[in-house]
Amino acid sequence: MNENNEKILQVNNLKVYYYTSKGTVKAVDDISFFLRKGETLGLVGESGCGKTTTGVALLKMPTPPGKIAGGEIIIDGQNIVELSEKEVRKNVRWEKIAMVFQGAMNCLTPVYTIGKQMMETLTEHKQMNKEDAKKLIVKYLNLVGLPEHIVNRYPHELSGGMKQRVVIAMALFLEPKVIVCDEPTTALDVIVQAQIINLLKDLKQKLNLSFIFITHDLATEAEVSDRILVMYAGKVAEIGTNQQIYGKQGPMHPYTQKLLKATPRIHEKVDELSFIPGTPPDLLDPPKGCRFHLRCSEAMDICREKEPQLIEVEKDHCVACWRCTKNV
Amino acid sequence: MSEINKNDNIIEVKDIKKWFPIRRSFSEIFKGKQRYIKAVDGVTFSIHRGEIFGLIGESGCGKTTTGKLIMKLLEPSHGQMIFNKEDVTHIKKEKLSQYRRSVQMIFQDPYASMNPRFKIKDVLEEPLIIHKMGKDRDERMEKVKQALLKVKLTPAEEIMGRYPHMLSGGQRQRAATARTLILSPSMIVADEPVSMIDLSTRAEILHMMKEVQRELNLTYLYITHDLSTARYFTDRIAVMYLGRIVEMGDPDDVIDNPQHPYTKALIAAVCEPKSGKVNIVKEVPIKGEIPSAANIPKGCRFHTRCPYAKQSCIDNPEPELVEVGPNGHLAACSRYIDIKSEHPVL
Numbered sequence: 035m036n037e038n039n040e041k042i043l044q045v046n047n048l049k050v051y052y053y054t055s056k057g058t059v060k061a062v063d064d065i066s067f068f069l070r071k072g073e074t075l076g077l078v079g080e081s082g083c084g085k086t087t088t089g090v091a092l093l094k095m096p097t098p099p100g101k102i103a104g105g106e107i108i109i110d111g112q113n114i115v116e117l118s119e120k121e122v123r124k125n126v127r128w129e130k131i132a133m134v135f136q137g138a139m140n141c142l143t144p145v146y147t148i149g150k151q152m153m154e155t156l157t158e159h160k161q162m163n164k165e166d167a168k169k170l171i172v173k174y175l176n177l178v179g180l181p182e183h184i185v186n187r188y189p190h191e192l193s194g195g196m197k198q199r200v201v202i203a204m205a206l207f208l209e210p211k212v213i214v215c216d217e218p219t220t221a222l223d224v225i226v227q228a229q230i231i232n233l234l235k236d237l238k239q240k241l242n243l244s245f246i247f248i249t250h251d252l253a254t255e256a257e258v259s260d261r262i263l264v265m266y267a268g269k270v271a272e273i274g275t276n277q278q279i280y281g282k283q284g285p286m287h288p289y290t291q292k293l294l295k296a297t298p299r300i301h302e303k304v305d306e307l308s309f310i311p312g313t314p315p316d317l318l319d320p321p322k323g324c325r326f327h328l329r330c331s332e333a334m335d336i337c338r339e340k341e342p343q344l345i346e347v348e349k350d351h352c353v354a355c356w357r358c359t360k361n362v
Numbered sequence: 363m364s365e366i367n368k369n370d371n372i373i374e375v376k377d378i379k380k381w382f383p384i385r386r387s388f389s390e391i392f393k394g395k396q397r398y399i400k401a402v403d404g405v406t407f408s409i410h411r412g413e414i415f416g417l418i419g420e421s422g423c424g425k426t427t428t429g430k431l432i433m434k435l436l437e438p439s440h441g442q443m444i445f446n447k448e449d450v451t452h453i454k455k456e457k458l459s460q461y462r463r464s465v466q467m468i469f470q471d472p473y474a475s476m477n478p479r480f481k482i483k484d485v486l487e488e489p490l491i492i493h494k495m496g497k498d499r500d501e502r503m504e505k506v507k508q509a510l511l512k513v514k515l516t517p518a519e520e521i522m523g524r525y526p527h528m529l530s531g532g533q534r535q536r537a538a539t540a541r542t543l544i545l546s547p548s549m550i551v552a553d554e555p556v557s558m559i560d561l562s563t564r565a566e567i568l569h570m571m572k573e574v575q576r577e578l579n580l581t582y583l584y585i586t587h588d589l590s591t592a593r594y595f596t597d598r599i600a601v602m603y604l605g606r607i608v609e610m611g612d613p614d615d616v617i618d619n620p621q622h623p624y625t626k627a628l629i630a631a632v633c634e635p636k637s638g639k640v641n642i643v644k645e646v647p648i649k650g651e652i653p654s655a656a657n658i659p660k661g662c663r664f665h666t667r668c669p670y671a672k673q674s675c676i677d678n679p680e681p682e683l684v685e686v687g688p689n690g691h692l693a694a695c696s697r698y699i700d701i702k703s704e705h706p707v708l
Contacts, residue, residue: 229646256639310563
């Protein structure tokens with residue numbers, strides 16, 4: 035892990051709410067975290083926990099009817115929440131922070147060739163002439179392990195893994211500092227998944243990039259992330275280093291513990307897989323106290339009454355659970 | 363508790379093939395040429411009564427097509443299927459309807475496999491009406507209730523009055539399982555039943571499916587791409603590659619001691635939730651990408667990606683499944699002994 039302590043991204047008390055006809059859905063409710071230079075931070079959680087919402091909010095483009103309701107997103111010393119859309123478009127999005135979207139196969143337009151789509155980003159942002167742009171495209175295609183002739187192909191002619199590589203290349207174009215990857219491997223087959231994970235690790239080292247890696251799969255996260263942030267119902271449940279979460283000592287939050295237990299391990303024979311009973315709460319009307327208490331087997335009285343704060347229990351290890359933090 | 367009787371096969375599939383014709387160009391019609399997508403290209407296996415048989419592979423390997431052939435949603439181009447000692451390869455009408463009562467299917471997407479305008483009770487009642495079971499509505503409703511209780515979807519009365527969108531993914535998959543159980547089938551084809559369900563509840567659904575299976579002595583054909591859950595869930599697995607089975611056996615034997623190079627790569631690629639792997643590049647002993655099923659390589663169909671391939675793998679005819687270990691562990695690799703001492707060449 036990179037020992038450089040420079041924080042390239044700092045998120046303070048971020049709130050993203052969806053204003054629907056039924057009421058306000060607090061999809062991301064007061065979360066704070068940071069990302070160091072050259073580090074990968076994993077965002078894990080079940081569907082609907084707010085991990086994708088957080089991801090797109092970092093680029094300041096929440097999906098309507100979502101809005102950033104408060105907090106700060108500081109990239110490179112600049113709070114982008116305050117900036118106007120025009121400034122974000124011009125200077126931040128894709129220049130400082132880029133995103134690899136969920137289901138990359140669907141984010142390329144089927145009617146343009148790969149080269150034309152890639153060219154668009156460059157001419158729009160850098161006013162580059164076609165010759166230079168072409169050279170750059172070839173450079174980045176090679177970087178992600180694709181042959182040159184791909185520029186004349188249409189998306190449907192490529193396999194899922196190749197399309198994913200194209201999308202990664204496009205995110206790298208403007209040399210952003212942070213790349214948000216939203217489930218980049220979920221729709222792919224296991225072997226292709228492993229290849230893409232290897233590619234991301236390789237790029238991280240070569241270009242000293244910082245990644246936010248969003249997935250629902252704790253097993254994938256163990257392979258790529260230096261630090262892991264576990265979300266539950268719009269809140270941070272636990273943040274810890276790879277060693278703290280997956281090492282011998284194991285995670286501290288009951289939710290992370292249970293999620294890890296429910297993750298099947300191929301090389302271990304078990305008779306019964308464990309699971310977490312119940313479903314995540316409805317965020318239109320989240321339960322009082324700790325949001326996990328309804329599914330938690332270790333809930334105490336205080337868990338039903340007061341919401342636990344995220345407290346640092348050891349270096350780099352923060353937990354929001356009354357049981358874990360009562361001694362601190 | 364169900365017992366697996368190894369001498370009693372509920373279904374036998376013999377050299378089954380499904381070739382989809384490709385639309386021909388003018389010159390191809392002129393020359394009388396016809397090319398095919400060989401989705402399933404000679405698959406042979408049998409499932410014992412009371413067994414959970416897992417069919418594993420990447421997308422495009424033909425596992426779903428095999429499932430559809432067994433459901434008789436597709437007509438095989440070649441081969442034979444024997445169900446309960448009766449040939450069901452080309453059955454029609456009456457017999458087909460009877461067969462469909464005994465073999466039911468759970469689909470991948472619990473969101474798309476139910477009519478959103480039907481209440482759960484209507485969704486579950488429909489198969490009873492189609493198969494003319496139950497005298498009147500009251501009797502059918504009683505059956506629906508029983509089926510919901512079997513999959514522990516409670517309170518059953520209340521669930522029956524709900525629409526599919528009012529249920530969570532896990533509950534919907536339970537309802538889908540209840541729908542298959544309602545005709546008291548003897549075999550269920552489950553095509554990726556948990557791949558769209560959250561990890562935290564995935565195990566719960568598998569657990570329920572296993573319980574139902576034991577209680578009613580059902581046989582499952584479990585189609586999946588996920589080796590880790592297959593290990594926990596199945597009694598026997600078969601790994602498919604480009605329309606053929608390359609390895610088959612007890613899940614513990616196949617996963618702990620894979621013999622075919624493809625199975626080895628597949629297992630090496632699976633992520634595990636363990637610490638200390640962030641800075642290590644994972645070695646996956648396989649080359650390139652999966653070839654098109656329209657243009658299957660000569661000789662061993664895996665040779666284009668195999669890190670152990672020799673000229674003989676291209677020249678010799680396709681290797682058949684041979685016994686490579688105890689408990690009926692089979693693999694289709696002509697060099698499975700040699701490669702034990704070789705290093706993969708990528």
